[in-house]
Amino acid sequence: MKQSYKIEVDCANCANLMEEAAKNTIGVKDAVVNFMAQKMDVEFNDGVDCREIMRQVLKNCKKVEEDCEIYIL
């Protein structure tokens, strides 16, 4: 399953770090951060709770970049 989330991040390098952090979250198959569009596309593994995983993704992203925000619907 694929979902797109609006994000807020100030620097391009941090966006790359967020992408890395999201990719390494358990339950996430693949993630792409589009810095220019301030968007994160996340592909989840089958049968997982997206909301729960996204909360974890946000936590991991906060670790690498304090100032970031992901708007989980």
Place this chain on the structure above:
Amino acid sequence: MNLKQKKMLIRIIIASLLLIGFHFVPMHGVIRFSAYMIPYIIIGYDIIRKAYRGIINCRPFDESLLMAVATLGAVALALYQESHGLAGDYVEAIAVMLFYQTGEFFQNIAVAKSRKNISELMDIRPDWANIEVNGEIKKVNPNEVKVGDIIIVSAGEKVPLDGIVVEGTSSLNTSALTGESIPRSVSVDDEIISGSINLSGLLKVKVVKTFGESTVSRILELVENAGSKKSKSENFISKFARVYTPFVVYSAMALAILPPLAEIVFLNMPAEWNVWIYRALTFLVISCPCALVVSIPLSFFAGLGGASKAGILIKGSNYLETLSKVKTVVFDKTGTLTKGIFEVNAVHHNRIEEEKLIEYTALAESASSHPIALSLRKAYDKKIDMTRVKDIQEISGNGIVAKIDGMEVIAGNGKIMRKFGIEPIECHSAGTIIHVAIDKNYMGHIVISDVIKPESESTIKSLKKIGIKNIIMLTGDLKKSAQFVAEKLKIDKYYCELLPDEKLEKVEELIDGKNILAFVGDGINDAPVLTRADIGIAMGAMGSDAAIEAADVVLMDDNPLKITSAIKISQKCLRIVKQNIWFALGVKFICLILGAVGIVNMWLAVFADVGVMIICIMNAFRALFVKQCYKY
């Protein structure tokens, strides 16, 4: 400016003022140290906090940490000097932090601004639709409008959904979609696409597609997804950034430790620890790969934005990159170089007036729905009076015999003429020839052919000019018409009489792995070929879902010059990307060397870092400005 940016600006101003103020106040010792720490904390507290968090989360090569180490190191050196009775230089640490934050601040504003500009450019989303319910006009969300509803579009409004005009005439500005600046005039029964702007009259439009399926939604989807497909350059940069920073940090450590040790061991000199530590700290300042990491995606984003402003949708940075390297362009003739519409081109050897000949032929063909018949009726351009036509006989594949105004009219190819004992005059033109005989007397023939687009010739010329090595045309048509078009347009090579699957085979043959091949099709029947080519370009494809799906580049209208524009845009964008990579790396590399030998101090290092970044961002922005190719 948002709140964060305003706060930053205030911090920068206060810290600068304090720094200048302290310069004129005589202070000594601990008081001087504490005083200078005030602007340092004001400007750098968040960096220090981030650096601290970086250590806690085990991420040593965070740029905040590097800045924190570099500046705190500088402060420590100043304290060391102080302890030796010299006046320590605290200004340097503060200035470095100040420059760094100012750079970040500018970068923030530049990126936010360009993002806003480019997004606005692409914002063709309609906010509402006016629908008529029981004679009253209601403003509704375009999502709620159903197929078959009648919507009203007044002057100045965006067309919210695709539809057919049922009432009114107007002209539409389609530039947001096609890049075409000349307004298109529409009247009853014309199809209009969402996203265009109604310029003059009031239109009543019958909706044919839901909002989700309409042109505007599909384009927005394409544009929004474009940035997520990353190019090789972008991937290279993010990989590079991952290697570069640790490399510089280790080099800095080596620079701080090895030369002083060498001085002690080999030269029997006292070690100049403070000199080498200072140089190592300068290294750390240069270690941030910001200029590259920001400007490369920004260049691509601007390139994609500029292209879509010109009516060229490129589905991702990776395609933009491939497009810039195209060396072979393969055209599917019909619909790209030619209009794909059959038109009466000429009337030859006519014994009666041209109009009369066309009139009789159009009447004879009145019952047929064949494209040839349609083009004849279009050339006749008057209402067909069916009562004049009797006894229509279709002789399959050859022609038609009919009674018109009591006369026997035979229209068709040479075979049917000879069958009725009439000797036709052969024609030398390329195209379909309709011979006409009335009451068994030969009356001349009509040439119907596909028309070459007016821009085709200059397209081929311009493609050659921008460095396309091979231009190849494929067509299902007969050799005669293929040769005619190829010669007229000066195309090097053509393959004719190809069935759709043979076109795919031919393209596969032409892909040689060395030269990047772009295939241009009109989107009808050629989706597999569009997918197979290195780059598939679909033209005027707004109508064909399959083509949009399959193509990598979608041209919004059917002007072939857009192909040249697209390639030029991509080449310009890649040029900018390369300039930025070389410039940023070059300056950093030079600074690293000069820093190591002690020529560049920390001031210059941070200035180089920030300055390069700002220049790169400004350079990236150039990719947005696109010159349209209308003529050559």
